[in-house]
Amino acid sequence: MKAPRFEYRAATSVAHATELLAEYDGDAKVLAGGQSLVPLLNFRLSNPAALVDINGLGELGGHRLGADELHVGAVCRHREIERDPQIAARCPAIADAVAQIGHVAIRNRGTVVGSIAHADPAAEWPGLAMLLDAQFTARAVQGERTIAAGAFFDGFLSTVLDPTEVITAVTFPLPPVASGSAWIEFARRHGDFALVGVGAVIECADESITSARIVVTGVSDTPVRVAAAERVLHGAQPGEALFAEAGRVVATQVDPISDIHGDATYRRRLAQVLTRRALAVAADRAA
Amino acid sequence: MTATDRGHRDEWVGRSVPRKEDLPLVTGHGRYVADIQLPGTAEVAFLRSPMAHARITGIDVSAALAGEGVVTVVTGADIRATVLPFTRFVDQEFTPPGLERAAHPVILPCPMPVLASERVRYVGEPVVAVVAADRALAEDAVALVDVTYEALPVVVDPVLAVQSGSPLVHDDITDNVQATFEVRAGDVDAAFAAAPHVERFNYETQRQAASPMETRGVLAVHTDVTDETTVWTSSQTPYMVRTRISEQLGIAEESIRVVVPDMGGGFGPKVQVYPEEVLLAHLARTLGRPVRWIEDRSEHMIATAHSRDQRHTVEVAFDDSGLITAIRDDFLMDAGAYNPFSITCAYNSAVHFRSVYQVPHFQVRGRCVLTNKTPNGPYRGCGRPEATFAMDRAVYQIARLLGLDPVEVMARNLIPADAMPYPRGMPYRDGQEVVYDCGDFPAALAQLRALSGYDEHARARQAQPTSTAVTRRGIGFASYIEGTGIGPYEGAVVMLDSLGRVVVRSGSAPHGQSHDTTMSQVAADVFGLNPDQIIFSAGDTSLVPNGIGTFASRSAVVAGSAVLLAGRRLEQRVRAIASELLEISAEDLVVDAGYVHVRGDATSRVSLADVYRAALPGPQARIPGGTEPGTRELQYFVPPTVTFGAGFLAATVSVDLETGGVVVERIDIIHDCGRMINPVVVEGQLQGGILQGIGGALYESVVYDENGQPLTTTFMDYLLPTSAEVPEIRQIHLATTSDRNPLGVKGVGEAGAIAPPAAIANAVADALRPLEVELNRLPLSPPTVIEAITRAQR
16 A cells, blocks of 8 residues: 655754644654554555654764663664663663564664654563653653653553654663663564563662562553562562562453454463563573 | 487586576566556556445445546446456366266356455455556545445354355355365275274364465556557466456457566465456556556455365274274365365365375365355465375374374375385376375385484483473474376477577466576576576467466476477477588487587587578578478477375474474475476475475464454564574485476475474474374464463363
């Protein structure tokens, strides 16, 4: 199929991009990597009056790894993050996850921020954003605001972002150096959207867990933090039995959908198994 | 006289010559239908039925006609008087007497409209064609067409479709069984009565979409001056396209030229002739400008034939040693809403069911059942993967019941080498008695067993029968047999051009099979040339007067033999003409390197260009008496019947007991495809087929909901294996020369695709031992594997 007719507008600055979005009053879409947007257009599932192309905006490119945070611009590609060995060393969950986004050709083109703004509940970056409590910087002609990941996703492919806003950057606070993190997912084929993904961060002191975070993707209309399972881990001694228990708690806390690739029972089972496995890897890396 | 003296060398045939096709294709110089630009071309988009079954109560095209850039909008009513529906399908026209006598096929007509005007029978059926200045505008206008439907009851499940009271897909086919046959060999009832054990199993192979990388596409143009309609189409059967257009538009085949340019794969679904091909020829003739339709992928998933989709109920009679004495098989094929191929795939399942095994008594009934789904046609293997899945799963299951090693049970049932040629007591689809012309099955299985490391694997398990590992490894075996090189014929023209070059034209066109390379190897040996010096072309009905097509593992056998025979005939003629020029007996002449020279004296010679000129018509012509002028030979090869390829395949898998995930680690195959023209081409064919077999085993499934709505219309939901899913593949080639064609070859195009689903299912069963899992439905998706494990643990 061919896309329905739309206007193509190339933004010359961030301010210009916001002006264009305002000009179409919510009927324009921001074009970054186009990995999700272009198929939606070609299937005629999306019918915007205009695309506002931000790929030419140099100030939105690149990423910066600080001592405590990772800053990613709006047109930074997945592959750029994947190829930074310092990120993998500092927060392996990110590297685990990014390597499982589509295939290399997709990672060469798709953007971190685009994935977050598209808000697919099975995607890696929205899950990582929830796992690490990321902060998004959103700009409109009226000004700039910061949105926390926990308040950003409000449904299937849906966020609190106003259609006249553009996310210019995302900041991922990084867990302490001594912590361990992991991202494990299960997909039917290499590069597919995961049926279920689990991210985990564990901090330990004196043989017991001082902090734990668990995020599960693919089991709800947004990625979900599973606080009940995190509570099981706090103060406990890391080990297979404990991680299995956390997995069982996750299974009771998620309410996945059924589709042709797996029913709710199967996805719940995956959430349980992958939670145990992710915690084991994270704990191993923390040690 | 040596072979070389006769001009029949073995210099190129048998060598892994690099493919002549590769350079243009890998450098972006391929030319597919969508690459052909004709000025003034209008683009076609189709409105397809969104309903699985409905009566059409109204079609309003007025808004669409007023749409921007719209040239015309065509409905079924508009073409009723000028374009006939599809009424003649494969096998409906002619059932060979041998098949008629043995199988008593009943095949009922179910005509298929070019555009549905009264009733739609599946989601995707074409209803309205919009012609516009470009494809985007045509799609805009499609959205403006207003069709009103009155929903009819839908039948999706073929098992329910044959029950009384089911909705009818075609009103005059009152049980939805469009085609059926029954065939038997031996005394089945007596064998069952005498059998120590009888078991019944059910096997189901899912609906698949072959998914060639290039979808279908048609470009048609009519030239008034010559009154010729030229149709470029991505088809495996250009001659059948020509015939259908001729019959359905009422114009002579001589006024139609069908051209198949480069093709991005076929795999079976492009064997059929489709409404779009006939309609575009009609539109080109009536509009007076070129028209083009390029199928998009989501359209392809509903508008192009699906395949497989069989349900077998198998009864097996066997003794304590696992020797199978008799099998009864009763199966349904979900044919979809129309059944262009009638019993083609189903009868293939029947005739190949017993594979490499003796099974002396055998009875099978096949029924092709209509449902409200996209029509079902051939896909690489064409009925054989379905049968092999049932047969080789059954071998494994009876081995488990008896507590025997399944590979031992396979071996016990094999046809021994000294029994070849081996008659099977039933006819092939061509009506001829099935007689296997194969080699040594027991030796082949033993060789594969050694290669696969099965015995070490089995010993290791014996040492530690209960594992606690989450990931388990298994090795599974399966077999296959394949009648290849089916007729009725294929043709070739071999000729000299005015420069004295050897030109080969084939009626069978390639879409990945390497015809250019392999047929050039055949011709090169005849003329003492390098394959690069042979000029090959195919895929154009103006090149060879008649042809059949490229499918059913037949091109090397049938078209390759035609090239050899036409080449030999031209070589004799060339020597005869040279004999006139050199005034030496043709027996003493040798054709080599572009010249004809006297044996033992390479300086007494004439060039092939000299020969070409000498054979031109006129008083100066130096041609053998009683022959027509020219250096062009057309020859058709009519094979006596098929020739049988066979093999065994072993899959090594690992299974994650917690997720149900299956990873194919390695595929080992041993196969016999007769004499190999080009081993690297053979290896490529096997690799591609094996990967498609893995897709059928683990990933692919066309899914419909209970309303007949397709749920798998993109590659996000229809899961093809990708290059990332390719395991290590090891191949052992055997070569039992066929005596059913002059090249001694057997077909190999489908060979790789047949055994993987059975072998992988057997490997998963092996990995999960000592659990006794039921793995009798494909694909083995992770949830299915978990379900099977859970059931077995209860």
